Amino acid sequence: MIFSEFIFNSTKKTMEIVVSGIRPTGNLHLGNYFGALKNFISMQNEHDCYFFIADYHSLTTHPTPHDLHGNVKQVLVEYLAAGLDPEKATLYIQSDVPETAELYLFLNMNAYIGELERCTSFKDKIRQQPQNVNAGLLTYPTLMAADIIIHKATKVPVGKDQEQHLEMTRQFANRFNRLYNVDYFPEPQAYNFGKSLVRIPGLLGSGKMGKSEGEGNAIFLADEPAAIRKKVMRAVTDSGPTIPNQEKPETIQNLFQLMSVVSSKDAVNHFNDLYNNCQIRYGDMKKQLAEDMIRFTTPFRERIKELLSDEAYISKVARMGKEKARASAAKTIQEVREIIGFKSF
Ligand code: TRP
Numbered sequence: 001m002i003f004s005e006f007i008f009n010s011t012k013k014t015m016e017i018v019v020s021g022i023r024p025t026g027n028l029h030l031g032n033y034f035g036a037l038k039n040f041i042s043m044q045n046e047h048d049c050y051f052f053i054a055d056y057h058s059l060t061t062h063p064t065p066h067d068l069h070g071n072v073k074q075v076l077v078e079y080l081a082a083g084l085d086p087e088k089a090t091l092y093i094q095s096d097v098p099e100t101a102e103l104y105l106f107l108n109m110n111a112y113i114g115e116l117e118r119c120t121s122f123k124d125k126i127r128q129q130p131q132n133v134n135a136g137l138l139t140y141p142t143l144m145a146a147d148i149i150i151h152k153a154t155k156v157p158v159g160k161d162q163e164q165h166l167e168m169t170r171q172f173a174n175r176f177n178r179l180y181n182v183d184y185f186p187e188p189q190a191y192n193f194g195k196s197l198v199r200i201p202g203l204l205g206s207g208k209m210g211k212s213e214g215e216g217n218a219i220f221l222a223d224e225p226a227a228i229r230k231k232v233m234r235a236v237t238d239s240g241p242t243i244p245n246q247e248k249p250e251t252i253q254n255l256f257q258l259m260s261v262v263s264s265k266d267a268v269n270h271f272n273d274l275y276n277n278c279q280i281r282y283g284d285m286k287k288q289l290a291e292d293m294i295r296f297t298t299p300f301r302e303r304i305k306e307l308l309s310d311e312a313y314i315s316k317v318a319r320m321g322k323e324k325a326r327a328s329a330a331k332t333i334q335e336v337r338e339i340i341g342f343k344s345f
Pocket of ligand 1: 019020021022023054057143144147148156157158162165
């Protein structure tokens, strides 16, 4: 018993530390699942993972208390339903770890207005919401840096759009080390999963699956079968191929790509042959795709429903995550305070 505990602790120590934040916005769709979540799930086995719901960050858009709480709960439930395991990874809510806010304050003292203003995501926000350019938006990168280095993470699984934030995180971490002449914070690197990530197209023609592209573009893990059938049947197609082995236009390629993640190889080959012989009927293909999507999402939907009504389990998961994340964060903050020169009298 003691021996196996020793093994567990020593492997845990040598595992790389991974941190990633999840924005508490809306429901998870197939694009999120195949584009990121599947990799969180596989990483939780080999790494010391901290995955958190970024509710501090979401305050930049001033949600009502009711919406904020509901969104955090929904996201937590959907990630659990999709396979994040609170026994393997530390799953927590950002605001449950106020040490993050303290580190954010320290980092802000050495973050320069100029570099924050040059950040692409800040410039985008100024354009999108000129009526609400608050200091939280400006300092989004220092909060994100605090999220990451509070656990001294080295790997951060994020999409391409977050690379500049990661670069700034390294800058802030190195600046802290230099200022205090310590070798304290490691340099975190973005981790992009290589080839294992598939791009999931939306149903409305071009572009990737997302919520902002309009109703009907995304299939959500929580969607009811009727909704899935309706959206898939409305997917954009064309009048069909006229010469054998004709190249597929983007909308048709998208249907095949969607089929390749939820349907059997036989089904994909069957419709591919029909396409190449100019005998394809898109209605049949969509029917098959819809049924396969329903088969794929049904276990998720059922688990989401179950979890949403299991308040006791949700609060147990949140409490467990909070405890583990705070233990790690409190250690860092105590050391950082000492490095800075805050000593108790
Ligand atoms: N900025 C990230 C996004 O928009 C979310 C996020 C916040 C995050 N803090 C983080 C991601 C820390 C990784 C690590 O998706």
